[in-house]
Amino acid sequence: MRAPGVFETVDVAPPGEADLPDGAVLLRTLAGGICGSDVPKVKGAKGARLGPRGEFLPGRPGFPMHEVVGEVAASRHPEAEPGARVVGWATASDAIAEYVVTDGAQVHPYDPRFEPRAAVLIQSLACVIYALDRVPVAGLDVVVLGVGPIGAMFAHVAKDAGARRVTGVDPVDRSDLPPVLGFDETLAATAAGWAAGVGERDRPQVVIEAVGHQVGTLADAVSGAAPGGTILYFGIPDDDVYPLNMESLMRKNLALVGGVTRDRRRSLARADAYLQKHPDLYGALVTHEFDRGTVQQAFDTAVRASADRLKVVLDLG
Template sequence: MWAYQLSGPCRLERVDVERPLAEDLAEDEVLLRTLAGGVCGSDLPKFRGGKGAVITPDGGWQAGRPGFPMHEVVGEVVASRHRAVAVGSRAVGWAVRSDALAEFVTTDGNQLQAVPPGLRPEQAVLIQSLACVWYAVEGLPVAGARVAVVGLGAMGLLLARILKERGAAEVIGVDPVDRTPVAHLFGLDRVVVAPSGPWSASLADRDRPAIVVEAVGHQVGTLQHAIDACAVGGQIVCFGIPDDEYYPLDMERLMRKNLTLCGRVTRRRREMLACGAQYLLDSPELFENLVTHEVPVADVQRAFTLALDPAARLKVVVRMG
């Protein structure tokens, strides 16, 4: 089968590898023929070579497994050992080994959900993103609150929209890239076109949000800015994926402000995917306003290169089928 493999930082090359076999599936595993995939912000550090690269004994750089790095996947089920995932159906969810840049991929059926009829695979990719957002906002005391979302990429915009729909009195978006043209589509009452540091430093106490969602990840600074910005007694939600295992925190400020700091990585994935699927069916306009690029897999290098430039895109989807 075909697959794409990192041959160096920011360099994907097509390779031919053995196809996974149905008879090798473990309990609950599913074999998909891939139809579409989404480029997620958490894939990009891996694409750049910062995560997942292996140093060989002679000091060289080794790419790792074929299909890496992509985890958002839609595919046709060609074999299944999961009782709720039927052969011949289409499924959306996670490629658990982040190896979906391949003709076939084996994944966990507990992290898949059926694609609703009528959705193209490229549209259905958004269900996985919506599942993550749905879980992230679950249980937050949003009603009547002032909320800020730091980082207005595709995920940050989805977060803003759902937070507003759940009753936030005001949703503020913070990003150096100007998202004003789509603000009304994603529930943003105000867009701050600036880095998060100057924004947090400029706030008077009366203007501080009760909830700050840090949707950037990948560096320490934006989390500190969220701590600085948040109102006394407020809550900070870490949604952006960290690249470092340990983050230094201003514990004095965190404690003096009586803040709650929580991380949100999606659990109950089949359930969350079902919620995301229903939301997408109810909001079909999301696809045309969030997906800025559909790229054929033969041009996957361009898809990832586009994804590195937040000013040039929102969501990049790869067509594989």
């Protein structure tokens, strides 16, 4: 990325086995997925290389994408054998490149029946499954703020876990989403509009914040949740400090849960099994596919909210 949102193809020397620290693997990339957490990086708000006067400098090759599927070309991790196909995290967020070095503890072999572009979903699913392990949803009403790819995954996993009713809230009209994703209803509304208008009897016991990147939606989750409910904050925070109505949080006896995915190899294995159980997820979630020659178009599509866009995948093989 030579400037915010501007991509070009460059030739560089590939990393080799000598470049691997202990525990690392060298991957030949096969596929990748664009995540909402990549968007601030694309816009230059996070992870940018800056010159002495604050000017943007070209980023490292392959930046910014962390969802990766690849073939192990060399390994210094005891559980990652050369030739294995794995899915997980590119720890330097450089997965657009042909070869990347990443932590072997953050990738895991996947079911070989999956095409690489389908196996990409395993990384996101690992995050969603891990997060929902911390928030019981069986028999409860769930509202998902933000119906992008992650929000849609939350709906599916929550419904599979026994949620009574799942409602999606997004300013983009998502009424045409495939029923297989598990939403009982989608509202074309802002989080603030939903929180202001929800009736007392319709307040959910669980609110999942899957928007991130600004402070308002957490306050909306607190405002809209039912007394005694739980807020799962999953959206990536761009600010270190968020204003919070602590009076409302306490008076309503709410629980606030946040965090990142730990035990990543185990989480990836569970997500692999989940995708085997629900192979139709790929067709429901992935709306756009691009290749390495159309990276610019892929990111242009991913950063623009639209009713016909969910998950954007790069086929890099």
